[in-house]
Amino acid sequence: MFRKLPSRTRVCHAVLAAAAGLLLSGAASAQGVLNVYTTREPGLAAPVFEAFTKATGITVNSVFVKDGLAERVKAEGSASPADILMTVDAGNLLDVVDAGVTQPVNSPVLTAAIPANLRDPNGNWFALSLRARLLYAAKDLKLSSMTYENLADPKWKGEICIRSGQHPYNVGLTAAYIVHHGEAKTEEWLKGVKANLARKATGGDREGARDILGGICDLAIGNSYYVGLMRSGKGGPEQQKWADAIDVVLPVFEGGGTHVNVSGAAVAKNAPNKDNAVRFLEFAVSPEMQAIYAKANFEYPVIAGAQVDPVIAALGPLKVDPISLVEMAKARKKASELIDRVGFDN
Amino acid sequence: MPVAAAFGVAAFVLLPVLALIAIAAQGSGDLWPHLIDNVLPTALWQTGVLLVGVGISVTLVAVPCAWLVATCAFPGRRWLEVGLLLPLALPGYIVAYSYLDVLHPLGPVQSALRWMLGISSPRGFQLPDVRSAWGCIFVLSCVLYPYVYLSARASFLVQSASALDAARALGAGRWRTVWRVALPMARPAIVAGLTLALLEVLGDIGASEFLGMRTLTVSVYTTWVNRSNLPGAAQIALVMMMFVLVLVAAERAARSRARYGGGGSARPPALVPLTGMAGVAACLFCLVPVLLGFGVPLLHLLFAAIKRIEFSGISPNLLVEARNSALLAGGGTVLALALGFLVTLAQRLVPSGLTAGLARLSTLGYAIPGTVLAIGLLTPLAGFDNLVDQAARQTFGISTGLLISGSGAALIIAYAIRFLAISVGALEAGYGKISPNLDMAARSLGRSRRGAVRHVHLPLMRTALATAALMVFVDGMKELPATLLLRPLGVETLATHVYGEAARGTYEDGALAALLIVLVGLVPVLMLARLSYTSLAGAAQGSRSG
Structure with missing residues (x-):
């Protein structure tokens, strides 16, 4: 019983010494x-x-x-x-x-x-x-243009996949919606999109493409660079398959551009x-x-x-939404509250 | 002296809590009305659903399994006895990633089902999505049932045969004996394991967030990160901590009035042989949790890791990351053990309401979600560093930089505070088995108090210390949120590697690191299994010969 104790002490010392090495490696000036x-x-x-x-x-x-x-x-x-x-x-x-x-x-x-x-x-x-916030659409929809407003159309009921509403990318999009249309209309829009969701609002943008291939939904919201990561093969052969299942649409705000x-x-x-x-x-x-x-x-x-990378260039010309980034950023708090109020992530 | 040390430990643990209170006191503006109307009802409801769901399912799985392996002989029992612990090595967030892949319409399960049903397109047939409350309950139960299994099994093993025989002699049938005697005697152990599991559920962020649940912890996190309202987040966290305190106090109160005799000194019951169909059924029943909690995710990780190696090779950083993980978790373990020992020692040497209260206080860190704990620690530690830095600049003209918060020390402290509850719990259980008579014997034989601790307590506590060390180490390896926030410049661990990949939505890229977390975590889990097996067998043997 006693014989074994020193060896444990030695292990402790070794751990402490090694830990000290790790601590010092952090400092550099x-x-x-x-x-x-x-x-x-x-x-x-x-x-x-x-x-x-x-x-x-x-x-x-x-x-x-x-x-x-x-x-x-x-x-x-x-x-x-x-x-x-x-x-x-x-x-x-x-x-x-x-x-x-x-x-x-x-x-x-x-x-x-x-x-x-x-x-x-x-x-x-x-x-x-x-980076632009884009629409991934199932190939058989043959969709070539779309507005963000249209995402709330009941015809997409049960067909939309999106990550958490409280994720900064979606809060940003909602904030831009507020700048364009005001709070009341934004709340209506959020309710409409929520009603169209195919699954819980969670995961990452790429899962939208994957879920379109998996037949869970027809439309997904995702950032532009994910298309590049998937289509270029950088994300591996499986993600290339996901990207092959989607058309990428550059949506616009009515009277504006792409977010x-x-x-x-x-x-x-x-x-x-x-x-x-x-x-x-x-x-x-x-x-x-x-x-x-x-x-x-x-x-x-x-x-x-x-x-720009050829994969991104192939998506077509980007018409940047003209609203001010600072205005958009200021509307974020309100956007985040509205997202809670309609229970977007519940 | 021991009491002063316990005070010191409690104060140390309270440091981040006090910092949180200070942050919360800054005021969160107009946030509360919004939280009460739109956030908290959902968060409370979904947290409740998870707690109840996981609580019921882990009990229904773990207690029968523990009872079967502890009291019955059936094919594969010795393998399953260890196997049932294996999911401890798997972090919930990794199991969540695995099951999303496995159960996705594009994954193997649904593909096979479609093939059997002759359906070609995933649009023709779908199982319910795993990103849901049931999915989250399933995933969390898969990884958390071992907490209940571990303590329930230990309790069933030391139940004396005489109590059970008495029940049988009084005419109770086999089932009635289990129901009226064995289970009630194991109740405190089951409740203790369940409390640990439920605290893990409360603090979980990885799996819950990934599967789309809006729990209190997730709300703390989104309030801080997405609403940029740290005071608001601290306020929710404090509310949550009060809930936890009530829960833990209730568990303690329920236990304190009951006295359970027996223990290792009585004759353990012989294993009841289960043959034929009954044996097969017992084996299958215990096999299912091992497969779901360990087999399926491990196989999936293996496949994913092989695919990644073929696609992008092995990252040369993995070994360094594995070393960092092990060192940080090891440092946290040593500190948690030392602090835990001080607290339990004070309780032992000076038993009073005060020392018991200090022990409870020092376990508070387990109730603080890792993210929140990290924020709470950052302020005091960095403040201390800046004081030292300024003093050094003024007196010696050199900058010491960030001694603690800029180095791994902050993380080691965070792990120790977060997992002190585990170490205190295990050491208290260890002390519970050492009769106070031994202390008196040692003292009357001329040992000083220190000598008694050194020559009587420490040797007898070896198993408890090792158990605590292994459990804290495994948890430290898996810890993610505090590691993400507090790790020093340029230091990656396996967990942050996996998360870094998952943050880009490519958790497949992290498969290899995830596999390493599991493999490194497996070693202490197996040692733990061996330890609890041999120590209990030893106890049983000792009592047989005695």
Whole structure:
């Protein structure tokens, strides 16, 4: 009995020593470093990080913080190692700014490259890519055009698949609906769409395509880049089959265009490597990097004239909805409340 | 001294709770009327449905299985005794991903059904969608029944034959004996296991959210993330914690008045042989939960992992991620064990309402959803780091950076707080088996109090300590929400890898990492099974010879 105890103590010591090694590996504040906190899936920005390191010799450390980016940076305060904060959705960018964890950047390169409606007037955030919220339709419907309004038409009863209404992508779409038509009509629309759902509003966008192939629904709402990921074969042969089962329609608002959102970045308020951070942003909006970044995730670039992936180009011309992103982001709270009120996710 | 230590542990656990209260006190604006009208009724109802559904199904599955393997001899019993524990190695969110694939119209089950029925298109025939309340109850029951099985089996094993014989002698039939004697004697163990399982249901976010349920925890999460209202989220979380406290207190109160004698000192009953059809039926009954909770998801993961390897190769990061997972979970285990020991020791050395209360307080972390716990921890830990950093800058002119919140230490602390309940529970059970007479004997033989602890308690507690360590380690490996928020720059674990892939809607990509979580988790589960088997067998043997 007693003989065995020391061995366990030794195991404990080994664990503690190894854990100490792990702790130290987290700290890095040498020269030539850029620390990125991102809510984007790891891997998406990796090609740009690698190109940046190759071009400048600056090492990029990144951490994928799914939720709580602003809270974490805020709590870390002046000792925070974060230089760049990357996130998707205009609303999330505004939230990060509102949390007071960003700093304004005055860069002629950035203001010249990025259209004014795709960046903060004070330079607190910059969009780096665009994505559109599209309609996936079963092939036999032979659908070539559609409005978002039409999704509430009772003829689609039991035929629509969509992810959680409270997901930022759908809150954004609903917020855009409010900007176009006001709250009352938006609530009616949400009720109509809810009544048309084929299953619970959950999962991811790609499951919409899968469920169309599986015969669960005829229509699904999904982002543009998922089409690229599925059709290009990057997601594997099964997803290619899902993509083959759908036509992709670029829906529009009546009297407007297709709903888009952004991915973007901000420089952290207490960035220890601010120069590197600005350098990175300027690097990311160069035409080559815009093409690489957009292609890496099948998105649309923010600068004019940069290439998009052929799979995305084949979807046809994108007519961007002209409403202001900031207006849309402001309507998000109301949108989220309406989504609860109609019990969209219940 | 022990009481002071217990105070320290309780204060440590209360740290994130106090931070949450501070966050909640910031006020959530006009959120509450909206929550009360539109969110909370649904959240309460769906949480209730899950609790009742999972509670009933795990009891109906786990108790008969535990009783069969503990008291009957039938084909495959020894395999099933261990096999029934295996689902412990599987996180609920991974099982949810698996079953969506397996039960999807494009998956093997429905494809086979269509083939048998001669229907060519999935449009012609569909089973109900797994993304529903029943699907969620099914998935959670699959992974949570072992909690009830584990404690119920242990209880059935140590029930003395004399009580059961007395019942038979008094004319009770076999079933009546089970119903009126064996089950009531096992009730506290069943309730204890059930409470753990239901707390897991309350705190679950992965499976519930994925399958489209709107539980309280999911509401906390959406209020914070999608409504950007952290104070509101903290408020819901505090309400939820009060519910949990009431639940746990009720369980304690129900148990405290009852006294259950017997235990290891009495003669254990001989196994009742089940032959022929009865034996086959018993075997099948115990086999089904193993297949559904472990076999099917594991097979699915294996297939998915092979497909992924063929398609995109093996990520070289997997080994590093596996190491990170094991190290962080290991660190959390050591800390949870140390803190748990301090708390139970205080209860043992200075038994009073105070130390018992401190023990209950220190288990509060289990009731806090991982996401919320992480937020609550972030504020005080990072605040401490900033103080240290500023002091170092002013006095030495160097920056220490984020010592705790920027390193794995924050996660280790989070795991320890979150899973302290498991360690305290197991250690309390361990102490329950050491008679206080032994302490007196040790002291009268000249040992100091410390010596008694060291030479009597620790050796006798080895099994309890190991059980606690293994259970905390497995849970730490599976933990996702706090890991996502608190892990240091550039550190990925297996769980965050799986989730990172699932966040893109490609959980197939994470199949290999998911498989690794299961395989790494399997080792401690098997050790746990071996441990509970040998220790109880040892107890039984000891009592046989004694």
